[in-house]
Amino acid sequence: MQDERLGIDDLRPRGLEKRTLMDLFMPRRRPFILFDPDRCTGCGTCEILCSTRNTGKIAPASASLRIVRDDARGRNLAVYCQHCRKPLCVEACPTRAMTRGEDGIVRIEKLFCTSCGLCTAACPEAAPLRDGRTAEIRKCDLCEGDPLCVKHCPNGALSYTKGKAFRWIKGVRWTVQLISFLLLVMVFLGTFCYFNAGSFGLSCPTGTLQNIFATGRIVLAGLASFLAIFLLTVLLGRFFCGWLCPFGFVLDLVDRIIPKKFGLPKFLKTRMAKYGILGGAAAGSAAFGFQVFCTVCPIGTLCRSYGQQGMFRGAEMAIVPLLAGLELTERRSWCRYFCPVGALLALFAKLHLLKIVIGAKKCKKFSCIQCAEVCPMGIIDGDKLREGLSPEIPMTECIGCLRCLDRCPYGAAKIRFRWQKGVPGEVTGAEVNR
Amino acid sequence: MAGRDERIRRIEKESGIDRCVECGRCTAVCPMVEMYVNFSIAMSPRGIIKKALTGEAVAADRNLWYCTECNAGTDACPQGVSCRDLVRGLRRLVLDAGKPEEMNVCPGCGGPFLAVPVEDFVLGRLKDEPPNVKNWLKLCPACRREGYLRRNA
Known part of the structure; x- marks a missing residue:
């Protein structure tokens, strides 16, 4: 029945968000107002100014922004439109009067609005959309890029942002990844597996492990680099996976290009699988007397692909596109579930010194949750953040790419030492039930 | 209950439904058309007004609870009838008597x-x-x- 008749979607189709090539590398930023509860005194200047712009009268009830005051604790919170990335009001509006513009500002088109107020029902931020005096629906349009409330806040509690102007971590990471890819694959021929630069030698820990099992002998040089990587991983976490791994770099590139189409079958989606593969590789090496996994290791094949031996060594090179194809399911699925090199590093990372904390107090739960989306390992629990709790981030799975830190516009994601407690903004289970 | 009938009459008077000319403009602009697959004349503002005018038990009608209390019908009405006020008043009347399941x-x-x-x-x-x-x-x-x-x- 619904399908037969014309609906509002036929008359007024929702514009699809256009993605340009530029967006791949410089994602469009969302303009919004930031609020710092520590600075707010609850004076209400913002409400007054907003109402003068809205109606030409001083009437805080008509403002598109409201200060909620908790007198017992002496805390205030400004409630206003966050211009969500995926605005629920736009979804809920029965007449499609709400639109999200090219510039990211969510606006109401007066012509179509019937003031039904379903947007207020659908707004998770509870932004004051309905005028308290005239019952009209009106919303914050950020004063078209120059918000009055921000300009006149006497304590600087409000600030206007178009997102971080320059994501430096991102730039640094891509550069490091590119350099390490060039170095490991092209300059030091045949190499992350083992390379010697002068007196400095380093070899792949998983390779070393298999070697030990295969030959039954412990080579001192191998053990030394094993120890070096162990110490570095304890210090910095699985930074190798996020910053240096040449195959990880390929995966990150592939991820930018191909869309996520399929889901992995449930039985494959276990993070323990990689430990199994690691164990299997060690056992296989002991049984056959050579490094079993190394023959199919995507990092190894990639490293060995360039040089005199030739770019394409037949069947071996097929591993790379095959495993990169896993990106069609989830980001870095190889790293998440299967990579035994990562598994060994994860075992080292159990002794991590650093941790990443996401402060639920600073997080704007519903309008953003970008951290969970950008995390290539999928270890940030967005649902937990929405419930107002800081998610626990398993450092054995974290590859230290710092995308969460880079993206969070509220500064909620932080690096802390493992033993640090009571990180500002962190909310654990016990606190929220108070 | 005499008080209840009196209240209903007052609500009807305040919303001005006796001026209704049954042009149906309120129904033409009503967002409920978009919202519900089972939209019907009984649910439309015109239907509700008609029911109120003919003295049926409109307060007990289930169709009263589909309205979003928007202002579109009132804005469109050439006679100044406020269907929103009618629905809102009737709902308040029902709510005062106890919480209805709707x-x-x-x-x-x-x-x-x-x-x-x-x-x-x-x-x-x-x-x-x-x-x-x-x-x-x-x-x-x-x-x-x-x-x-x-x-x-």
Whole structure:
């Protein structure tokens, strides 16, 4: 029945968000107002100014922004439109009067609005959309890029942002990844597996492990680099996976290009699988007397692909596109579930010194949750953040790419030492039930 | 109850439904057409007004609870009839007598929040959202703000 008749979607189709090539590398930023509860005194200047712009009268009830005051604790919170990335009001509006513009500002088109107020029902931020005096629906349009409330806040509690102007971590990471890819694959021929630069030698820990099992002998040089990587991983976490791994770099590139189409079958989606593969590789090496996994290791094949031996060594090179194809399911699925090199590093990372904390107090739960989306390992629990709790981030799975830190516009994601407690903004289970 | 009939009459008078000329403009602009698959004349503002005019028991009608209390019908009416005021008044009358099953209450404060069909529509539109977002949206805006204040400030 619904399908037969014309609906509002036929008359007024929702514009699809256009993605340009530029967006791949410089994602469009969302303009919004930031609020710092520590600075707010609850004076209400913002409400007054907003109402003068809205109606030409001083009437805080008509403002598109409201200060909620908790007198017992002496805390205030400004409630206003966050211009969500995926605005629920736009979804809920029965007449499609709400639109999200090219510039990211969510606006109401007066012509179509019937003031039904379903947007207020659908707004998770509870932004004051309905005028308290005239019952009209009106919303914050950020004063078209120059918000009055921000300009006149006497304590600087409000600030206007178009997102971080320059994501430096991102730039640094891509550069490091590119350099390490060039170095490991092209300059030091045949190499992350083992390379010697002068007196400095380093070899792949998983390779070393298999070697030990295969030959039954412990080579001192191998053990030394094993120890070096162990110490570095304890210090910095699985930074190798996020910053240096040449195959990880390929995966990150592939991820930018191909869309996520399929889901992995449930039985494959276990993070323990990689430990199994690691164990299997060690056992296989002991049984056959050579490094079993190394023959199919995507990092190894990639490293060995360039040089005199030739770019394409037949069947071996097929591993790379095959495993990169896993990106069609989830980001870095190889790293998440299967990579035994990562598994060994994860075992080292159990002794991590650093941790990443996401402060639920600073997080704007519903309008953003970008951290969970950008995390290539999928270890940030967005649902937990929405419930107002800081998610626990398993450092054995974290590859230290710092995308969460880079993206969070509220500064909620932080690096802390493992033993640090009571990180500002962190909310654990016990606190929220108070 | 005499008081109840009197109140109904007052509501009808205040919303000016005796001036209605049955042009149907209110129904033409009503967003309910978009919202409900089972939209019918009985549910439309014109149907409700007609029922009120002919003296049927409109307050007990289930169709009363589909309205979003928007202002479109009132804006469009050439006679200045406010169908919103009529519906709002009648709903308040029913709510005063006790909570009807067509009205959702906010799990936070217990006050009436949205009519069941309206909330069904909103949650239907947002069906792809995670369950904790939907649960959050069952709270009334005032309770959401309180919750935010507790969690974020």
